[in-house]
Each structure stands twice: as C-alpha cells, then as structure tokens.
Amino acid sequence: MAVSTASTGPFIRAAINGLPPYSAGRSVRDAAGGGAVASDLLGLAANEGPYGPFPAAAAAAVECVHSANLYPQSGFRSLRGELADFLGVGVERVAVGAGGIALIHHLSVALLDEGTTIVTGTPTFHAYALDARKQGASARTAPVRLDGGYDLAAMLELVDDLSRIVYVCNPNNPTGGIVTREELLRFVDAVPESTTVVVDEAYFEYARSTGYPDTIADRAFHRPNLVTLRTFSKAYGLAGLRVAYLVGSPALIEAVQKVQSNYEVTSVALAAARASLPEADELARRVELNRAGRATLTEGLRRFGFPPIDSHANFVYAEVGDGKLFAKALEAEGIIVRPANAMGDPAGARITVGTPEQVERTVEALSRVAGHVGPRRGSTYR
Ligand SMILES: Cc1ncc(COP(=O)(O)O)c(C=O)c1O
The missing domain is CATH 3.40.640.10 (Type I PLP-dependent aspartate aminotransferase-like (Major domain))
Incomplete structure (x- = not known):
C-alpha cells in the first residue's frame, strides 16, 4: 500500500479543520481560575438563573x-x-x-x-x-x-x-x-x-x-x-x-x-x-423577580444612553457603541457581560438579569461607565 509522505499528522475532516476554536466568552469561573467563584465578581454573561437550583x-x-x-x-x-x-x-x-x-x-x-x-x-x-x-x-x-x-x-x-x-x-x-x-x-x-x-x-x-x-x-x-x-x-x-x-x-x-x-x-x-418539575410556585416567583429586574435594567440602560431592545427573556440587549470596550469597562467595575461581536454584532452587548441587588449594582456601574463608552448621541438600536 502506498503511504503518503506529505502527511504531517492524523487525518482530520476538512469541516473540523476549518472551524475556529470555540469561544464561550468570559465567565466568573474563568476569572476565578476555574476554582471557587469570588463573591464580589458578578457574572452576567451567560444568562444563567441567579438563584441556584430549586x-x-x-x-x-x-x-x-x-x-x-x-x-x-x-x-x-x-x-x-x-x-x-x-x-x-x-x-x-x-x-x-x-x-x-x-x-x-x-x-x-x-x-x-x-x-x-x-x-x-x-x-x-x-x-x-x-x-x-x-x-x-x-x-x-x-x-x-x-x-x-x-x-x-x-x-x-x-x-x-x-x-x-x-x-x-x-x-x-x-x-x-x-x-x-x-x-x-x-x-x-x-x-x-x-x-x-x-x-x-x-x-x-x-x-x-x-x-x-x-x-x-x-x-x-x-x-x-x-x-x-x-x-x-x-x-x-x-x-x-x-x-x-x-x-x-x-x-x-x-x-x-x-x-x-x-x-x-x-x-x-x-x-x-x-x-x-412540580415546583410551580418557586418557578413563578423567580419569573416574577426576573420580570421586575428586567424592567429596571432596561430603564437603566435607556437612562444612561445605551438604547435597549425590550426583552422577553432573562437578559437585555443594547447598543453600546463598541461591545468589547463596553464589556471591558464593566469588568473594571467587577461585572462580566457579553459583547455581541462573536454573535455578529460588534456594536451590541447582552447583560443577564441578576437578583434585585445585582441589577441595582449593574445600573450603578452603567452610570459610571456611561461617560467613557457608548453609542453616538441620539442613536437607536442599529
Ligand atoms: C437560545 C439557546 N438555546 C439553547 C441553549 C442551550 O442551553 P443548555 O445547553 O444549557 O441547555 C442556550 C444557552 O444559552 C440558548 O441561549
């Protein structure tokens, strides 16, 4: 059997060779080096529920x-x-x-x-x-x-x-x-x-x-x-x-x-x-907390100049000028959010709705970063 001398390693399907490495975005576990999560760091980049299991x-x-x-x-x-x-x-x-x-x-x-x-x-x-x-x-x-x-x-x-x-x-x-x-x-x-x-x-x-x-x-x-x-x-x-x-x-x-x-x-x-599955009351309680937090976060984004889209989920998306810069500015405030560049929109970012206290902290951080990052004045989403 003829053996190709051009081979430089194991055969890998072309579809896999052409893929970019997977990028999940930064998480609080990354920031903590994979170990225990620091209590002052807020992870709002992955749309996780903020309350733990029922x-x-x-x-x-x-x-x-x-x-x-x-x-x-x-x-x-x-x-x-x-x-x-x-x-x-x-x-x-x-x-x-x-x-x-x-x-x-x-x-x-x-x-x-x-x-x-x-x-x-x-x-x-x-x-x-x-x-x-x-x-x-x-x-x-x-x-x-x-x-x-x-x-x-x-x-x-x-x-x-x-x-x-x-x-x-x-x-x-x-x-x-x-x-x-x-x-x-x-x-x-x-x-x-x-x-x-x-x-x-x-x-x-x-x-x-x-x-x-x-x-x-x-x-x-x-x-x-x-x-x-x-x-x-x-x-x-x-x-x-x-x-x-x-x-x-x-x-x-x-x-x-x-x-x-x-x-x-x-x-x-x-x-x-x-x-x-049987815990309908606990589910309803959390959904209601999310609804209230989402409204507060949406209003905060609007107030500080980041035009948001009305959301039906546990996160809010907004136009922020440069998503990566926005995420960096919030990380300096101890909050990890998700810039949307990897999802096809370099001008957008997504923020998960946390607990009421976490939402309050997020809105306060938005008030501080607003002077430094953000979309052009008068901009609406896209
Ligand atoms: C739209 C959508 N579908 C599916 C998933 C998958 O979630 P999981 O694999 O945690 O069930 C996610 C997770 O973020 C999602 O946003």
Missing part, C-alpha cells in the same frame, strides 16, 4: 450523589415520562439530553449532510451555525428585526431544497425579541415538509406574554417536521448539571435518540430535573 432539586441531587456508582436510568425513561405528563403529550414525543447544546448537536448529526444548509437569524445563538459547520453544512442567515425577533418572511426566502433545518430562536438570544403565534404558524405552514423546524424555547418560562406561542401545548404546532427545545439551565437554575429536552415529531425524537450517547445525562441531573 431547594427540592438541590436536595434530590445531593441524595442522588450517594448512588453515583450506578449508571443513570437507561433511556431516561422516568424523566421523559414525567415531562410527558407535565406537558400533556405522549412520551414518544419527548427526548432528553445533556443540555440544549447537546440536543442541537444531535439534531445536526441526524439531519445534516455535507453541502446541505440550515436557515436561521443573525445575531443569534452560535451553536446552530457551528454545529452545521461540523457536519460540512453551512448557515444562511437573515438579520433579526429591529424589535429583536426573527424576520420569518426574510428567512423563508432562504429556504430551498438543500435546507434541512430552520432554527427559530424564540425569544431570540441575544436580542430578546419574539415572534408571535400567528407569525410562526404562517411560517411553519410555508416551510416544506422535508425541512425540520426547530423552535428553540430555552427562555420559554420567562416569555409568557400576549401573542407568545407555546409550541408544545398548542396542537397547531404538532407537525411531522417540528420539534421544540427547552432547558433546565435557565429558569430552573441547573445550567451546571446539563439537562434539557426536545418535544415534537416522534420520527425526529427517535432520530435524536439513535444519535445520542447512552447515559449522556447524569443520574444527578435527572434527579434534579425531576424534583424541579
């Missing part, structure tokens, strides 16, 4: 650690069944995975061949395009609307025979805007059946508002080519445990289950998620 979930996780010598339940059947009851759907419509990021990866592996495309908005959650590129597929993007919601009419223009997935991030990360039930229904009616619509509702719990669709409860969205993604990472405060779910077309759910690794969700994460 007390019942923390207790269940601690209890479960004692049996960590055992593998998790195969097929995650208990959590899938409890989610099915909680959501009022059949269990064949439910998959769980190690976070929404893992489920987006599985959908990409199951649906995307080399040369196919995904269609999505910009700026938006980076994983959609990144996971497409890992498969040798590419992303077509339509700019989001000025209110931060997806421009579904513009996206429809980008859908063709090569389009395997259309992602609708609702509310959109990082802009916080939504599309309404009527807009989304019109869109899914027009998308061909061979193209899967993934509705990413990572921030669903925060978004309850007039016109916002619930694509799991609303039977009009039960289609052979539609799945909805939700996560325990945000309103349920379990980002560090990695557990999320997909609900929708049984054929798509089965495809994802074939792709995912056995036992990818840990027993501790499964226990915490199961204990969280």
Whole structure:
C-alpha cells in the first residue's frame, strides 16, 4: 500500500479543520481560575438563573450523589415520562439530553449532510451555525428585526431544497425579541415538509406574554417536521448539571435518540430535573423577580444612553457603541457581560438579569461607565 509522505499528522475532516476554536466568552469561573467563584465578581454573561437550583432539586441531587456508582436510568425513561405528563403529550414525543447544546448537536448529526444548509437569524445563538459547520453544512442567515425577533418572511426566502433545518430562536438570544403565534404558524405552514423546524424555547418560562406561542401545548404546532427545545439551565437554575429536552415529531425524537450517547445525562441531573418539575410556585416567583429586574435594567440602560431592545427573556440587549470596550469597562467595575461581536454584532452587548441587588449594582456601574463608552448621541438600536 502506498503511504503518503506529505502527511504531517492524523487525518482530520476538512469541516473540523476549518472551524475556529470555540469561544464561550468570559465567565466568573474563568476569572476565578476555574476554582471557587469570588463573591464580589458578578457574572452576567451567560444568562444563567441567579438563584441556584430549586431547594427540592438541590436536595434530590445531593441524595442522588450517594448512588453515583450506578449508571443513570437507561433511556431516561422516568424523566421523559414525567415531562410527558407535565406537558400533556405522549412520551414518544419527548427526548432528553445533556443540555440544549447537546440536543442541537444531535439534531445536526441526524439531519445534516455535507453541502446541505440550515436557515436561521443573525445575531443569534452560535451553536446552530457551528454545529452545521461540523457536519460540512453551512448557515444562511437573515438579520433579526429591529424589535429583536426573527424576520420569518426574510428567512423563508432562504429556504430551498438543500435546507434541512430552520432554527427559530424564540425569544431570540441575544436580542430578546419574539415572534408571535400567528407569525410562526404562517411560517411553519410555508416551510416544506422535508425541512425540520426547530423552535428553540430555552427562555420559554420567562416569555409568557400576549401573542407568545407555546409550541408544545398548542396542537397547531404538532407537525411531522417540528420539534421544540427547552432547558433546565435557565429558569430552573441547573445550567451546571446539563439537562434539557426536545418535544415534537416522534420520527425526529427517535432520530435524536439513535444519535445520542447512552447515559449522556447524569443520574444527578435527572434527579434534579425531576424534583424541579412540580415546583410551580418557586418557578413563578423567580419569573416574577426576573420580570421586575428586567424592567429596571432596561430603564437603566435607556437612562444612561445605551438604547435597549425590550426583552422577553432573562437578559437585555443594547447598543453600546463598541461591545468589547463596553464589556471591558464593566469588568473594571467587577461585572462580566457579553459583547455581541462573536454573535455578529460588534456594536451590541447582552447583560443577564441578576437578583434585585445585582441589577441595582449593574445600573450603578452603567452610570459610571456611561461617560467613557457608548453609542453616538441620539442613536437607536442599529
Ligand atoms: C437560545 C439557546 N438555546 C439553547 C441553549 C442551550 O442551553 P443548555 O445547553 O444549557 O441547555 C442556550 C444557552 O444559552 C440558548 O441561549
């Protein structure tokens, strides 16, 4: 057999060689060197819930650690069944995975061949395009609307025979805007059946508002080519445990289950998620605190000259002039926020809504950095 002497190392697929290294943005764990998180440093860059797991979930996780010598339940059947009851759907419509990021990866592996495309908005959650590129597929993007919601009419223009997935991030990360039930229904009616619509509702719990669709409860969205993604990472405060779910077309759910690794969700994460589901009052309390904090943060941004977009999630996006400079100025104040350059908008930044005290501290810091950084006078978002 002829051996090529030109080789300089192991063969790596061209799609992977061409990828930029993953950049998650700076976190409080980075600032703390991966160790204990300094109590005076405020991490508002990752849209984590600020309150930790629900007390019942923390207790269940601690209890479960004692049996960590055992593998998790195969097929995650208990959590899938409890989610099915909680959501009022059949269990064949439910998959769980190690976070929404893992489920987006599985959908990409199951649906995307080399040369196919995904269609999505910009700026938006980076994983959609990144996971497409890992498969040798590419992303077509339509700019989001000025209110931060997806421009579904513009996206429809980008859908063709090569389009395997259309992602609708609702509310959109990082802009916080939504599309309404009527807009989304019109869109899914027009998308061909061979193209899967993934509705990413990572921030669903925060978004309850007039016109916002619930694509799991609303039977009009039960289609052979539609799945909805939700996560325990945000309103349920379990980002560090990695557990999320997909609900929708049984054929798509089965495809994802074939792709995912056995036992990818840990027993501790499964226990915490199961204990969280019945805690409706605690969830409502946190959602209400977020709503109030979001209003205060939005008003503070506006007052100090950073035009914000009205948000339906647990973060607020604003025009800040130069996102990186803005983030640097706030880090000097002990607050880590997310510049949006890596998401396709160098003039934007996203700030997570913290506890009431954290929001107050953020607004005070905004008042101090306002003289040094910011958009041109009289600017509105984009
Ligand atoms: C829009 C969106 N989808 C999915 C996720 C994935 O979350 P996780 O992997 O923590 O479930 C995130 C996380 O930030 C997100 O913003």
